[in-house]
Amino acid sequence: MSPDESAVQDASLEADVFARNCGSRDVLQNLTSRWGLLALLALTEGDYRFNALRRRVDGVSERMLSQTLQTLERDGFVTRTVLHAIPPRVEYSLTDLGRAVAASVEGLIEQVEAAVPEVMSARQRYDDRSARD
Amino acid sequence: MSPDESAVQDASLEADVFARNCGSRDVLQNLTSRWGLLALLALTEGDYRFNALRRRVDGVSERMLSQTLQTLERDGFVTRTVLHAIPPRVEYSLTDLGRAVAASVEGLIEQVEAAVPEVMSARQRYDDRSARD
DNA sequence: CGGCATCCCCTAAGATACTG
DNA sequence: CAGTATCTTAGGGGATGCCG
Numbered sequence: 001m002s003p004d005e006s007a008v009q010d011a012s013l014e015a016d017v018f019a020r021n022c023g024s025r026d027v028l029q030n031l032t033s034r035w036g037l038l039a040l041l042a043l044t045e046g047d048y049r050f051n052a053l054r055r056r057v058d059g060v061s062e063r064m065l066s067q068t069l070q071t072l073e074r075d076g077f078v079t080r081t082v083l084h085a086i087p088p089r090v091e092y093s094l095t096d097l098g099r100a101v102a103a104s105v106e107g108l109i110e111q112v113e114a115a116v117p118e119v120m121s122a123r124q125r126y127d128d129r130s131a132r133d
Numbered sequence: 134m135s136p137d138e139s140a141v142q143d144a145s146l147e148a149d150v151f152a153r154n155c156g157s158r159d160v161l162q163n164l165t166s167r168w169g170l171l172a173l174l175a176l177t178e179g180d181y182r183f184n185a186l187r188r189r190v191d192g193v194s195e196r197m198l199s200q201t202l203q204t205l206e207r208d209g210f211v212t213r214t215v216l217h218a219i220p221p222r223v224e225y226s227l228t229d230l231g232r233a234v235a236a237s238v239e240g241l242i243e244q245v246e247a248a249v250p251e252v253m254s255a256r257q258r259y260d261d262r263s264a265r266d
Numbered sequence: 267c268g269g270c271a272t273c274c275c276c277t278a279a280g281a282t283a284c285t286g
Numbered sequence: 287c288a289g290t291a292t293c294t295t296a297g298g299g300g301a302t303g304c305c306g
Contacts (some may be wrong), residue, residue, distance in 0.1 A: 166288095166298090167299085169296085194299070194300055194301080195300095196299075196300075196301090197298085197300080199298060200298095200299090221306080
């Protein structure tokens with residue numbers, strides 16, 4: 001990479017997600033998009049073929065899964081391997097970078113799942129209070 | 134909480150984000166929304182007043198910050214404290230639940246920030262390869 | 267200062283149909 | 287099987303203006 005390209009940001013600053021123009025914002029958005037998180041999490045369980053992944057990530061449409069995987073591949077989190085055969089077979093797997101990030105994602109999601117009951121009761125309290133006003 | 138309410142999901146299953154109708158999906162979406170992540174992260178640094186938070190989260194509009202904070206409050210991640218004074222003063226802070234989740238978020242974001250250069254070069258490779266076809 | 271209400275635009279995302 | 291192409295709609299999100 002040429003020095004010119006990396007000069008887009010001040011070299012003295014590490015990537016700062018709070019800054020409007022920091023590239024980390026896009027990366028984070030792609031990653032934490034509705035289906036991005038789930039696709040990444042699913043792939044921590046092992047490689048998946050397109051339709052198997054589609055079944056695993058319940059509710060995702062063909063179009064959105066395709067698009068999500070393309071983005072994840074472009075950002076270097078996922079590898080797409082085409083096996084030329086009939087019927088065609090395409091395998092998706094995590095890159096090393098993907099695995100690293102997926103570990104964090106997994107932790108976050110587990111915590112959120114555990115917190116669901118608490119969140120639900122918090123919502124109820126909030127809505128009850130709002131209804132009184 | 135009454136047993137009836139928790140029966141919405143099969144009691145033998147823990148919250149499963151892969152299931153289409155699992156409540157964890159909403160919670161996760163609110164949390165990982167564009168501004169939700171950043172607001173939560175900012176509040177790990179300490180309490181913030183509305184406009185201070187708005188300055189910290191560079192680029193967020195009044196409307197979206199307000200909306201985001203309401204959702205976070207409703208879900209029990211954030212506490213909103215109104216101090217009746219002139220000028221009015223409203224403080225936002227994390228709940229215990231919020232602090233716990235924010236820790237995971239922080240880890241994820243740090244990892245993403247560190248990965249930005251690698252992602253950028255991955256994108257370049259991907260785009261170059263696409264351009265050749 | 268800390269919002270909510272309104273208007274409006276754009277893209278995220280679903281449904282459907284078709285291709286290699 | 288593994289996708290693209292096309293169409294359509296819901297809602298995310300910005301700009302502006304008003305209020306306690």
